[in-house]
Structure formats: C-alpha cells, structure tokens
Amino acid sequence: MIEDCAGQKNDVLSCPESGKNSCVGSIVERLECSYSNKSERFLLKKRDFNRQYAHIYSVRLMEMRKVAALAARRKWDAVSIRKTVELKVGERCCLIGTLYKKMELKPSILKELSIENNVIPQPLREKYISENDYLILEDEAQRVKLVGNIPSEYLITGLIIAVLGFEDDAGYFAVENYCLCGLPEQEDPTKDQTLLNGEDCFVAIMTGLHFGKKGHDCLQLQMLIDLMTGQLGCMKDHDKIRKVVRIVICGNSLSACTRDKDKESKAKYLTRNTKADSVEAMMHLDECLSQLASSSPVDIMPGENDPCNYQWPQQPLHSCMFPRASAFSTFNNVTNPYEASVAGVRILCTDGRNVNDIFRFSDHAKRIDIAKLTLDGAHIAPSAPDTLGCYPYYDEDPFIIKECPHVYVIGNQPEYQHGVVTGKMGQKVNIVLVPNFSSSGCCVLLNLRTLECQPVMFLSRLEHENNQLYQKE
Template sequence: MTTDSAGVVQRAGASVPKTYEGEDMYQLPKVNREYEKQFASLYTHRLMKLRPRVLAMASAKWTNETINGEKVVRLSKILDIAHQQPCYMVGTVYCDMQFKPNVLKDVSENMYGAPPIVEGNPLDATNRNLRQTSYSNPATDQIALEDESGRVLLSGDIIDNTVFVTGCVFGVLGLELESGVFEVVDVVYPEIAPQVPRSLDHVVPSKIALVSGMSINSSDLDLVKLEILKEYLTGELGNDETRAASAQISKLIIAGDSIQVSQSLIGKDYAANSKSKYKKNHRTNYNAEAVNILDSFLCDVLQSLPVDIMPGENDPAELSLPQQPLHVAFFPKSRQFINTESRHFRPLTNPARLEIDGLHLLGTSGQNINDIFRYVLPNAAASTGTTPTDDDHVESRIGLIEANMYWQNIVPTAPDTLWCYPYQDEDPFTLYETPHVYFVGNMPRFETQETVLHQKSGKEVKVRVIAVPNFSATGEIVLLDTASLACETVKIVG
C-alpha cells in the first residue's frame, strides 16, 4: 500500500503492454467470414499439430515397454492394428453418447415438422433428467479413437476412470483383444507447450479482481449487491483497512454473463432444449435497460480502475466461439475510456489472452467447461480420478479446468457439441504457449489450485487454475495476487 504526501491511499498500478503475442488470436476478420466451410479441417489441423507432441511423450514413456513379455511397437495408422499385438498409437477421441445433440433428429423434429423420433424404450424420470443435463448414459456410451485411416473402440479400466471428451488428442498403449476393440492399459497427453519465464524483479505486487456472472436483469435486479460491488472496487466502502485492501486491486476482469436474459424471452421449453445447436430456442440476448445499467456500472468503476470485459453465453454476442468483443455501441458512457495507449477499458474476446505485469493469463467465460461437464455426468468421479462427494458431482469443475492444460486444448468439444467458427488452417484453441494463469468464469463455486505439468525433459511447468464463481449466485469475486498467484475471495452481501 502506498500513500501520497497528504496521506491519501494510492491505487496499485498494473502494466499492460501496447501489444503482446496472442492478443488477437481469437479475433475474427470483421468482413468476409466464411461460415460455409466444413469443420473437418479443424479436426485435421488439431491432430496434425498435436500428434508430434503426443508422440514425443509416448516415445519417451513406452519405447522400451513390454506387454505380456512382448515389446510394444508404434503404429502410424489405426488401420494397422494387428490382433493381440502390443502397440501404441495417436488419434482423436470421439465419444458416442446417447444424449448428445443429433442434427438429423433436431432438424426433422423442428424444421420439417416431422413427429419426434420414438426411443426404443420409454425414458424413465432419471433418463429424462439426464437428457437435460448430460450427454452421457453409462450403459450405452462408447469411446473411440480415430485418425485419417479409421476408428477403433477403446475399452479397459483406464477408460472408465479417465475423462475423455470428443476432440482431445491422446496416445494409447494396449492391444486388440477382440475385433474392433482396443484394450487400453495406459494413455499419454501432448507435451506441454513452453511457458514464458516470468521475472518478479520489477513487479509491484497488486491484485487482479476476477468477477463473472453479474447477470444484470432489469426486471429482477439486486441493485444493492451491484452497488456494494462497485463501491468496494472503487475504494468507497468500509473502514480504512477495507479501503486500503481495495486499493491493491490494479485491474478488474469481467469473465462473461454480465447480462441475464429475461425469463420471458427464454420460453418454457428452453431448459429441455438447451443442448440443441439447431432448434429455434435461440433468442436475442439484448436487453436495452440491462445494458444501460451495465454501462453505468462500468463508467463509475472506470473512474478509478482499469477494466477488461469478456462476453459470455448470456451476453448480447454471437453464440459461436470465439465470441467477439461486445460492441462499443453498448457503452455510450464507458467508451470514452477505450484508448489504445492507456488500455484503460478493453472489450475482449472469449476466450481471451492477457498480459499484465508480465503475467500471461488465459481465460474463458465458462461455456467450454460447462459443455465438457455434460460428458462426465453422471460419471463426475472420473473428472479428478478420485471419488468425490455428492456435492462435488454437481459443483466441482476444477478437475476439468485442469484437464484443459493436460489436453493442451481449451475447447476440445468444439465443433462437435459447442458452436465455433469453421477454421480452415488453424486451431486457436490448441495451446502453443502454456499460460501462468488459466481462469474460467461462471462456475458454481470458487476453486483454485496450482497445477504442475511436466515436459518431455522433466522440466516442471506450473499453472494457477481458477474457477471464478458466478457472482449473482454466490456474491463472490476472486482476487489474484500478481506476485505470488495466491487467490482469495471477497463476498459481497446485499
């Protein structure tokens, strides 16, 4: 904490470079976006980029491995599998799950007025609930590995106890015990991308405030809680100790869902059809009064504190990832602070890469993790390899956030079950650099941990992963120390 000559507490500052690598990684061209392209190129590019990194880890681990006394061999193609020959190979995971969105079914039911497809057996209450919350049915799920040559089903205890989602690139070790089924005894992930070394010599310790899910809704808004949050951030709340603590905040990052869609706009069938990418339930997320309230809130905070804001699922932005920055027209009061020199107010993409005081951050507004969670329910125990409590089955996301770092891809399920732009020559969701901090907004509760990853050489790469809680549900914001990367929460009670 510093004070001026008059004894007034001064706010901590944060240094944001005018430009930094990866800043525009998720920016799409403003014109000539080509949505008619197929998505196969995205999967192909992902496999091509990650395959050498997986093979580097697989070769280091399995080159001298034996199974049943027989030395394993490396296969360049899945189609080369020989019966009962120990081997390892690399491919892209595909999950065949009963309750995943089905384009043919959705189109036939919705666009052409065809009667709903009748299930083989009537769904009981449990399955009807799973249909709304999960893609998975453990009784029928099948996990496969595929490459350019073909596909093979995967089985084994490790498959049952490891999170697999469509789009991840893995290496698997085992052998084919029956035709078309590969018994897996071990898996490897891609080699960890390099991490930029960080020096703390010239860094003045400060805190970055992370908030998500403010859910401003003009028809049902807790203005008291929002006002208290604003006063805390601007240093106008509490005693000297509280004001001194808030003065340590050098930056506010809003990780999506600042706006809550009015229930009257959603419709009664939205919950049941929320997984569908093809039905007509998608609606406008624009609420003029709520956007005006958000603009006034930002304008007041920006008088004292730099702000970065990311769009989220419920904000007035496109549905597909990467979501583009919220338009400046939404912020008639706040846009005066948009300045390329000071970078005081920045509408960002979702996902977004940031650099603050030499700290490299990567963040999303939560759609990627919430979609992955639908793959593991009701198998939530697999998310961390342990047996969680009942609350963990519903609330915990930290294992899935950490898994993004192991997979070296933050949105593997796009475009299979999550909208995304049809990239042709790149996959920006695959990591070329491992961040120091990876945060995900709009999670059910606050969680954090230091994840320690290992490169092929054995070098440790440490990442602080953070589940940022939904503010409207929990009243909590997260404070990240820029020096130690320790996290704490502040609860706002309206």
C-alpha cells in the same frame, strides 16, 4: 465523519482547511504494472461459414501429433508409434489420434426434427452419459474402437490422445494405458515484475453480473464498485484496493432472461412503448462499467447471455453498447476466451461454457477436474465443434494451448474453487473457478506476486444466518 480500522476519525466529508493543503497526504495512487493482450488468435479476420468442420479436427491432430508423441515416449520410453492402417493383430504399439465418444443420449438435429413428426422429443438432462457409451480413435486414415483400460466416462470427443496396447482378434484396440499431450512449456512469471518492487499486486475477477434479471440486487455490485473506486472502506482497505491493477469480468454480464425468444421476436418491431429488456440492462451495465473504468483498467468478456456472436471464439462486445465506459482509455472489450499477460503472469480466462459443456457429456462430478482435463489435453475447448459451437476454422485451431498459462480462470461456475496443476517439466498452473456474482456476491482477488487467490464476499442482506461470517466461535 467515518472511523477507520485503527479507530481514528477521518474528516472525509469536511472541506479542507483554508490555507492548508490537508488533502495531499490522503491521496491514494493505484499501482501500475505491465500489460499485454495475448488474444490475437481469437480475433476473426474474416468470417466464412461455407466450410466443413472436418478441417478443424485435421488441423488439431496435425499440430498436436508431435506433442502427443513426445508425451508418449516420455511415459513409455521406447515405444513404436503406428498409424491405424499399420496395426497387426497382437503387436504391442502406440496409436495417436482424435477421440470420438459414441453416445446414444447425445442430442442431435435429427432427434430435434422428430418433433415435427409428432414424436416425443428427447427430455433435457443434466448429463447425457450412459453405460453403453464407448470411445473410438480416429487418425488421418481410419478409425478403431477402443476397449480395455480407458475410462470412457471421463473422456470426451475432440481430445488428442496416445494409447498403448494391441489389436485383438475382433479388430478392436485393447488399451493398456493412455496419456494426453500435457502442459506446454511455461515462462518464468517473475521476469516482468521488476516494477512491483516485491509488493503485492492484484487482479480482481468477477463474472455473472446478470443485469436484466428479475429482482436483480444492485446493492452488492455497487458496494464492490465503491470499494474499488475508494469510496467505501477504511484506510486499510484503501491501501489494499490501490494494489488492484486490473478488473476482469468473465462474461454473462446480462441475464439469460434478456434473450427470451418471445421478447426477441417482439423487439424486432419496436414501437414507442416497447423496448427490449437487453437495452435497459446494457444501460445499467454501461453505467457501472464507467464507474469502474474511471478508477482502474477494466476488461469485459462476452458470454453466452450477452449480445454477441454465440459461436466460440466470441468477439469483443461492440463499443457502441458502452457510450459512457468507452470514453475511458482504461476500458477494454476483449474476446472469449481471453488471454493476457499482467505483470508477467499469463492469465487464460473463459466464460465457463467450455467446462459446462464437458460436464454434461462426462461423468466428472467436480468441474475443477474438467478444467484440469482441458489443461492436460492442452486444449481449451476439445468438445468444439462437436457439442460446443465454434467457428469453422480451416487452417488453424486457436484453442490449442501452445504456451502454458500461470492462471486458468473459469467463469460462471456454481461455486468458488481453487486448485493447482503441476506439469512434468515443473509447470504450475493455478485454476480458479469463479461463481456468478449476482447469486454469490463473490469477487476473486488474484495475487500476481504469489499467485494466491482470495474470494471477497459482498452481502447486501442480513438473512444469511448460516453464513460463516455471522457465526460465533
């Protein structure tokens, strides 16, 4: 017997009384809502790597030039927009192009090859910025160096930008002001929420399960699974958990140690007594996912450490890796990035590699500011393909944000953060930074009706003396 929140006794372990259907009243049904996968543009129909990456920059500028021009005219009224070849010394005008950030500390393959010549390799850094970095604007014809009022430490290569200023006597473009493309139009999230009848509805978001990690604590994950499947908690908890209509796992379900190069080389020659660490980790992951999928729809995204293609967009993990979970129709392998509409709410998710990459090549101290930069730039991964590996697209750039999401989820972050970005036309985007579950025990509940977020902590140890949960008022 257990005790619920009201102090009432519940005979959850006893058999039903004979001749009475005493269990009918205790059945808790999970809510259902509309769902649509919006990630078609991230699926690779064919893979051809015999192409140059210059094409993706050309397509990006061609598709986003009109948007940048509208943003420029909205900010500076009647401004003349010029090409770089049309510049005249001293004439005030606006330029639109692709940013390139010249960084002397940025890693390159030429520096890596210097190791073969017994030259000391470049040390690993948390950030690769320096005082000598500067910005260059490039359009279809040529490029020009930017000087003046433009924060090079906060901007990165690949952004489509409009700059206002004039060409000086030295041939540089003196910037007075600048603007990014901004958020695109946004649909009303309430139009598909008729089935909810005004009731709260949640999406559970977690990331960084890190199976295969040495000393991996499975208890806190099992606590989450038991709560989501109705095997843990009181009746008040069950009433809330039944409103969780979907679970999204944002990458890095396996630990980085399962990708160790020495172990991978040994795994090529498996014997009866040798098995790659990733094999056992996938078995445990499959078992946990099968438990979740038996109770709720589950979407799993690949991440940097998962057995998937490394370049963005990462394709769905193969179903053969999940023999148990794939038996459920509620289990979905999805891409990274991943976009879906749940109860009319458009949710855009990444495993966090786009934000982590920009963090290394900019002076942003807060990662939530980087997420805001990608939204303001209308591009999920502007640093791809410069410092973030991606597929060499020829006639499209799938990372352009053409429809404004309502929620922007960034996985595998150091800590939980939540913020809101408001657009010029009334758009409102909720940004959610989700920390690694293996280290934080944090799962985020997103309310689809109010778009509010609530972190839920699962602690399996009692050593957290400084945790607010254990502090007395």
